[in-house]
Amino acid sequence: MEATTVTRPRPEIVMRGYREPPKGWLGWLSTTDHKRIGIMYFAAALVFFVVGGAEALLIRLQLAQSESTLIDAQTYNGLVTMHGTTMVFLFVIPILAGFANYMVPLMIGARDMAFPRLNALSFWLLVTGGIVFYTSLFFEPPTAGWTMYAPLSDNAYLPEGGVDAWILLIHLTGASTVIGAINLIATIHNMRTRGMGWGRMPLFVWTVLVFSYLIVLAYPAIAAAVTMLLTDRHFDTAFFDPIGGGDPMLWQHLFWFFGHPEVYIMILPAFGIISEVLPVFARKPIFGYKAVAASTAAIAFLSMLVWAHHMFATPTATVVLAFFMISSMVIAVPTGIKIFNWLATLWRGSIVFKTPLYFGAGMVGLFTIGGITGVQLAVFPADWQLHDSYFVVAHLHYVLFGGSVFGIFAGIYYWFPKMSGRMLGEGLGKISFWLMFVGFNLTFLIQHSAGLSGMPRRVYQYPDTGDLELYNLLSTIGSFVLGIGVLVTLVNIVRSIRNGKIAGNDPWQGNTLEWFTQSPPPPNNFDVIPAVRSVEPMKDIRREVAKGAGQQAGSVAQPVA
Amino acid sequence: MRGLRLRLILLVVIAALLALAPEASADLISPESGPSQNANDIDTLYKITLYIGLVIFLLVETTLIYSLIKFRARRGGPEAAQIRGNTPLEISWTIGAALILVMLATVTFIYLPGIKDPPASKASAIETAEGSDYATINQKEPPGGSALHISVNSQQYIWRYDYDDSKDQLFSFHTLYVPVNTTVTLKIYSSDVAHSWWVPKLGGKADAIPGHTNETWFRADEEGTFDGACAELCGEGHADMRTRVVVLPADEYEAWAEQQTADIKAAQQGLAEQRKEREAADEDAGEVTPTEEKKTTKEEKHPPPPPGEEAAP
Numbered sequence: 001m002e003a004t005t006v007t008r009p010r011p012e013i014v015m016r017g018y019r020e021p022p023k024g025w026l027g028w029l030s031t032t033d034h035k036r037i038g039i040m041y042f043a044a045a046l047v048f049f050v051v052g053g054a055e056a057l058l059i060r061l062q063l064a065q066s067e068s069t070l071i072d073a074q075t076y077n078g079l080v081t082m083h084g085t086t087m088v089f090l091f092v093i094p095i096l097a098g099f100a101n102y103m104v105p106l107m108i109g110a111r112d113m114a115f116p117r118l119n120a121l122s123f124w125l126l127v128t129g130g131i132v133f134y135t136s137l138f139f140e141p142p143t144a145g146w147t148m149y150a151p152l153s154d155n156a157y158l159p160e161g162g163v164d165a166w167i168l169l170i171h172l173t174g175a176s177t178v179i180g181a182i183n184l185i186a187t188i189h190n191m192r193t194r195g196m197g198w199g200r201m202p203l204f205v206w207t208v209l210v211f212s213y214l215i216v217l218a219y220p221a222i223a224a225a226v227t228m229l230l231t232d233r234h235f236d237t238a239f240f241d242p243i244g245g246g247d248p249m250l251w252q253h254l255f256w257f258f259g260h261p262e263v264y265i266m267i268l269p270a271f272g273i274i275s276e277v278l279p280v281f282a283r284k285p286i287f288g289y290k291a292v293a294a295s296t297a298a299i300a301f302l303s304m305l306v307w308a309h310h311m312f313a314t315p316t317a318t319v320v321l322a323f324f325m326i327s328s329m330v331i332a333v334p335t336g337i338k339i340f341n342w343l344a345t346l347w348r349g350s351i352v353f354k355t356p357l358y359f360g361a362g363m364v365g366l367f368t369i370g371g372i373t374g375v376q377l378a379v380f381p382a383d384w385q386l387h388d389s390y391f392v393v394a395h396l397h398y399v400l401f402g403g404s405v406f407g408i409f410a411g412i413y414y415w416f417p418k419m420s421g422r423m424l425g426e427g428l429g430k431i432s433f434w435l436m437f438v439g440f441n442l443t444f445l446i447q448h449s450a451g452l453s454g455m456p457r458r459v460y461q462y463p464d465t466g467d468l469e470l471y472n473l474l475s476t477i478g479s480f481v482l483g484i485g486v487l488v489t490l491v492n493i494v495r496s497i498r499n500g501k502i503a504g505n506d507p508w509q510g511n512t513l514e515w516f517t518q519s520p521p522p523p524n525n526f527d528v529i530p531a532v533r534s535v536e537p538m539k540d541i542r543r544e545v546a547k548g549a550g551q552q553a554g555s556v557a558q559p560v561a
Numbered sequence: 562m563r564g565l566r567l568r569l570i571l572l573v574v575i576a577a578l579l580a581l582a583p584e585a586s587a588d589l590i591s592p593e594s595g596p597s598q599n600a601n602d603i604d605t606l607y608k609i610t611l612y613i614g615l616v617i618f619l620l621v622e623t624t625l626i627y628s629l630i631k632f633r634a635r636r637g638g639p640e641a642a643q644i645r646g647n648t649p650l651e652i653s654w655t656i657g658a659a660l661i662l663v664m665l666a667t668v669t670f671i672y673l674p675g676i677k678d679p680p681a682s683k684a685s686a687i688e689t690a691e692g693s694d695y696a697t698i699n700q701k702e703p704p705g706g707s708a709l710h711i712s713v714n715s716q717q718y719i720w721r722y723d724y725d726d727s728k729d730q731l732f733s734f735h736t737l738y739v740p741v742n743t744t745v746t747l748k749i750y751s752s753d754v755a756h757s758w759w760v761p762k763l764g765g766k767a768d769a770i771p772g773h774t775n776e777t778w779f780r781a782d783e784e785g786t787f788d789g790a791c792a793e794l795c796g797e798g799h800a801d802m803r804t805r806v807v808v809l810p811a812d813e814y815e816a817w818a819e820q821q822t823a824d825i826k827a828a829q830q831g832l833a834e835q836r837k838e839r840e841a842a843d844e845d846a847g848e849v850t851p852t853e854e855k856k857t858t859k860e861e862k863h864p865p866p867p868p869g870e871e872a873a874p
Contacts, residue, residue, distance in 0.1 A: 073797045080794075145794045151755040151771060152796060155716075238571055242772025248755055249770060283634070283641040288651050313757060313768045313792075315775040317699055318677065325669065329662040334659040337651070339621060344650075346628040353633065368621045372614040377660070379669050379674045382607045384765020385592040385600075388757060388792040449589045454761035456792040460802035467589075467789065497811040 032116035033523060037123050038102030039419065044127055045095035046490065051134075052086035055079050056482055060443075064476040066464035076460035077143035078162070084146030088262070089173045090130045092404055096269040097180050099411055100208045102419060104184060106514035106521060107202045109193025109529040114186035122180040129172030136165035143516070145458060147259070148229070150240030150251035155233040163233065169224045178219050181212035188212075193513070195532035202535070203286060203510045206293045207272030210300045211265055217304065218261035225254035242529065249314060256307035264303040266400060267367075268296060270407025271338060274360050278342055278411050280508050281357035282349030282482035288341045289535055295334035295341075302331040312383040321380045335371055339364060354508070355429030359410035362437050366402025370395055373448070388458075391451030397444045409436070409489065416493070417507050421519040422500030428492040435485030442478025446471045511536035564777030596787065596808065597779040600764040602675040609668055613661060653815035676764070679703040679778035683742035687811040689726065700746070700776040708744040708778070711737065715749070715756035715769040715791070729822045730829075736805045738821075740814035741784050749775040754796065760789030760806050768793060781808040 021027040028036060059079050062071040071079070101119065105112055113119045125543045136142060140160035144153040153163050188209045192201065201209075228239040230249070240251045245287020279286045286292060308316065308324040340366050351357065373395040377383050386392060409432075450471040455462050462468055506515040515538050517526050535538055581648050590611065594604035632641075677702040682689060690707045702708070710725040724731040725748075740747050751769035759766035763779040781787075791802035809817060 073800060077794065077797070077799070088562050143797075149755055149794070154792070157754055247772060249773065282632070285643060285645050287644060288646040291646070291651050311768075313766050313775075314770055315699065315768070315773045318673075322670075326666055329666060332662060333655060333658045337655055341651075341656045343621065343628065344644075344647075346625070346632060348642040348644065349628075350634040350638060351630050351632050352631060361625060365622055365625055368618060372618055375665065376607065376610040376614060379606060379610055379665065381603055381669060381673055381765065382592075382610060384676075384767075385603050385607065385761065387766060388759075435757060451593050452590070454593055454759075454788075454790070455759075456759065456790050458794040459790070461800045463788065463803070 012529055024508045032112075032120050034101050034105050034113045034116065034119060035419070035521060035523075035525075037119050038098045040123055040418075041094050041098030041101060044123075044130065044397055045091050045098060046493075048086050048090035048094070048130060049486075050490070052083050052091055053483060053486060055083040055086065056507060057479060059083060060476040060479040062473045063462070066469045066472070067461045071460060073460050074143055077145070077458070078141035080458050081145050081148075081166075082143045085133065085142075085169065087400070088146060089169060090126075090133070092266045092400065092408070093173070094126055095408055096211070096266070096404075097126075097177070098210070099204075099269060099273070099415070100184055101180075103204055103415060103514055104187060104208055105191070106371060106418075106517065106525055107205050108188065108191060108196060109513050109526060109532070110187060110191035111525050113183050115183050118179050118183050122176045122183065123145075125172050125176035125179070129169045129176065132172060133165050133169035136162045138476065143167045147255060148226075148253075150229060150232070150248050151242075153229060153233075154240060154253075156241075164230070167230050170222060170226045174219050174223050175433075177215055181215035181219075183335075184208055184212040185216070193529045193532060196365075200532055200535045200537075201293075203275035203289070203296075204269070204272035204290055204512075207268045207275070207296050208424050210296045211268045212358050214261050214265050214268070214300045214303065218258045218265065221254050222258035225251060225258070228254075245320060249311075252311050252314065253307070256310045257304075259310065260307040261303045263399065264299055267407075268300065270363065270404045270411075271296065273407045273411040273414070274342060274363055275338075276512065277356045277360040277414050278345045280294045280414075280510050281352045281354060281360070282346050283352065283509075284345055284349040285511075285536065286341070287344035287347075288337075289293070292341050293339055295337045298334040299331060302327060302334070309378055309380070309383070310409050312380040313387050325378050325380045329375060332371065332375050332378075339368055339371070353500070354413075355426055355433060356410045356414035356508075358430060358433040359406050359413060362433065363403060363406035363410060366398055366406060366437075366440070370398030370402055372530050373398065380416070381505075386451060388456055389451035390447045390457055393457050394447035394451065397440075397447075401440060401444070406436075409433075412493070414508070415514075416496070417500075417503030418514055418519050418521070420497055420500065421503055422496050422498075423503050423507060424489075424496045424500060428488055428495075432485050432488035432492065435488060437485075439478050439481030439483070443475050443482055444478070446474050446478075450475070506538065509538075509542070511538050513537055516541070595762055596781040596783045596785065597763045598680065598782070599676045599779060600762060602672050602690065603765060606669065606672045606676070610665060614664065617661070626790050677701075679708060679744050679746055680780060681705050682707060682780065683782070685741075685811070686743040687740045687814065689743060700778065703744045703746070703778075708746045709739060711739075711745055711747045713737075713749045713758055713769070714752060714756065715795075715802075716752045717754065718749045718791070718797050718802040720758070720791075720802070720804045724818070727818065727822065730825055731818060731822050732825070733821060735803075736807055738807050738809060738814060738817050739781065741781055741808050741812045742811075744780045745776060746778045747776065755793050756802070757792035758789070758796050758804070759792040760804065762785050762787045763789075763806060766792045779806075781806070784808045784810060 004159065021031060021033070028040065031037060031040075058071065059076070062076055063067050080191050101113065106109075140162045142148070142153075142158070142162035142165065144158060144163065148163065148166060188201075188205060228237070231237040232239050232246075232345065238246040240246045240248050242248065275286055275292055305327045306324060309328045312321055312324075346361075373391070377386055377392065377395060413424055413429055416422075450468060451457075451479060453468055454473070455468055462472070503519045505517065505519055507519075508515070511531070513532070514521075516530065530537060530541060589690040591608050591824045592600070592604050594600040681704045689707045693838055714721040714723065719734055720734050720737075722737045747758070747767070749767045749769045751771045753771065755771065756769040757795045758769060758777070760779075763781065764777065767775045767777040769775060783807055787806045787808070789806065791799055791804075793799075795802065
């Protein structure tokens with residue numbers, strides 16, 4: 001901060017010169033405030049979560065019975081494609097971007113993002129991408145799966161515009177995500193407050209920084225790939241057409257060169273949320289701050305080297321498969337380090353059982369299962385049986401739902417009081433957690449067995465052999481319990497926005513700077529920003545206040561004019 | 562008191578699971594296997610990873626649950642210990658995790674040849690072709706080079722099996738008939754989009770990528786019917802693109818092959834005869850008319866054929 005070339009001293013009260021935003025919806029449309037943009041990211045992502053969830057329930061309804069004729073094949077393939085695409089590009093990434101947008105400036109003591117207008121552009125590109133994609137419902141939705149493998153996605157096989165809508169979605173949300181990532185990188189590098197060196201940066205900000213770099217590295221690959229697909233479809237190029245000298249394997253390599261880092265892009269900020277939530281509710285510092293931050297960077301680096309483990313069944317030389325097995329196993333080491341550090345953070349703590357902790361602890365337990373099955377999948381001869389079966393469906397949901405979504409829900413319950421000024425209902429929160437936890441395991445644990453019994457993924461019908469029908473029925477029942485659990489949290493959010501208990505500045509006794517300001521924060525975030533002297537500035541402040549004036553801890557934030 | 566009861570319940574549940582695991586049907590916890598060595602080796606390898614994984618799972622989950630119960634904030638309870646880390650501990654669990662993975666990779670490489678390389682046919686198998694004509698890309702020839710060579714051609718939405726060793730044309734759709742105890746090597750092609758050949762009881766899957774040749778093998782040591790399916794989303798009929806391998810005793814297989822060859826020959830002769838008949842009929846009618854335009858001019862010049870001949874196809 002000292003190195004900036006500002007010649008005039010920084011004004012003490014930045015509210016001066018602040019223009020009131022227009023009232024009502026125009027204020028939201030034209031806003032460049034990171035908090036309002038963050039909330040809009042949230043709202044949009046939750047809408048898409050409901051849509052994607054409804055698609056998932058339709059899929060489960062169809063699979064409840066063997067050889068079911070409820071939904072026809074192409075509708076089912078469309079549902080599978082829409083569900084995957086929606087959850088990845090329109091729910092998980094946007095809601096993480098929402099957390100990053102809202103929380104990163106507050107946590108580093110900044111007044112906004114580095115480029116507020118680009119920030120607004122990111123959000124509106126995302127919304128446009130979602131709308132473009134969903135308009136395909138009115139003509140012909142894409143049916144080649146969210147991986148959109150060529151040559152099935154080529155115009156010879158799917159000439160309808162659904163695939164083009166998907167390509168445009170990737171371009172629009174991709175641009176949105178990359179612009180957002182560059183913005184976050186600039187913000188985190190340049191706008192940290194006095195005293196916040198790299199070693200004092202909150203772990204959530206660390207994970208967001210790594211997430212952003214990973215986006216900048218991985219997204220160009222998919223942008224190139226979908227552009228090539230677009231020209232293959234409409235301008236007679238043959239990048240993926242073997243008859244014209246192209247190669248379908250090229251699509252798989254390009255897609256997964258993006259697709260595997262994408263998996264970590266979706267989980268790293270959730271790791272960050274857990275690394276914030278567990279210490280606060282265990283009333284203990286994070287165990288091994290440096291190891292947790294360093295393992296984040298290590299995971300990101302390695303995630304660029306594991307993509308072909310999605311291609312173990314393709315005609316590829318064994319030595320290549322062996323390389324990708326070993327690289328995929330190596331990535332389990334930094335991931336394991338994180339899990340051990342979280343366990344050690346809880347160990348000998350004084351654990352306060354609030355809803356964020358439920359989801360946080362649930363995430364640690366469920367993600368562990370996804371991590372273990374991930375190592376099993378890395379063993380490439382075993383993957384020849386497991387690949388593209390329901391075992392993989394189970395694995396990826398343990399990582400993405402058990403990991404990312406439980407982490408996201410921990411974040412929602414943790415930060416909602418800061419964002420709205422009101423607490424989410426604890427009772428409904430715990431009901432939601434238990435429904436989701438039980439429903440999730442009922443849905444996905446048994447899917448491992450369905451895959452091991454030979455059920456391929458993405459089939460709208462399966463034969464009634466062995467216990468397949470029982471497995472699938474259990475899974476369908478579980479998915480509806482899970483859906484009700486999610487619904488309870490959505491109801492909780494809607495109720496609490498108006499009727500929740502008033503939160504106050506620091507309801508959880510947090511460690512990081514966002515709890516220093518009001519809830520919700522004023523437009524300029526802070527009038528006074530305390531100097532940061534450790535990784536837990538709020539703890540320092542509470543200690544000083546308790547020592548000094550004998551005031552109540554938890555009400556130390558400065559009033560804002 | 563409460564913690565103790567919970568721990569007891571947990572212990573009982575774990576004990577019950579361990580007791581029931583071997584009783585549960587095999588496909589509940591491990592891949593399909595049985596007739597073919599590659600599937601059996603994959604099954605064993607998978608189980609090794611599963612047991613190592615289970616140990617780690619139990620370690621993590623019991624620590625998690627124990628911590629949550631034991632270190633719950635209580636009125637008048639102990640303050641949280643302000644520990645920020647423990648370098649020797651952190652280094653040791655990093656090394657521990659790495660060692661487990663080195664072990665797993667080693668075990669994989671020990672099992673790999675048995676899964677990847679086709680063995681020789683059993684002594685009781687039928688005579689099969691020497692493999693010298695069939696260059697492989699990424700898969701060894703079985704010792705002695707003798708195997709039944711099959712080309713698997715996948716297309717939306719059916720599997721065609723070509724018997725490359727047969728002197729006369731021999732192929733089948735959907736169902737692959739093979740003799741028992743005989744090594745079968747498969748070359749897998751696609752003529753349109755990506756598919757994946759997977760018969761779980763006979764081993765892992767092999768993707769069929771247009772423009773590429775993939776390879777796999779099996780040797781069924783018992784007779785039976787084994788079902789499989791396409792494992793790569795390939796379009797509307799993906800779920801219906803199922804397949805079946807029927808493993809027959811040697812004599813029954815040979816009888817089938819003879820019959821199938823004869824049927825194919827008969828069908829082709831039938832087709833050829835049909836074509837000749839049609840051509841003969843066309844010639845008699847004087848109607849070798851490549852275009853509609855020509856036909857009309859001809860009709861102007863010549864009177865229409867007598868009614869009897871018009872009925873010819």
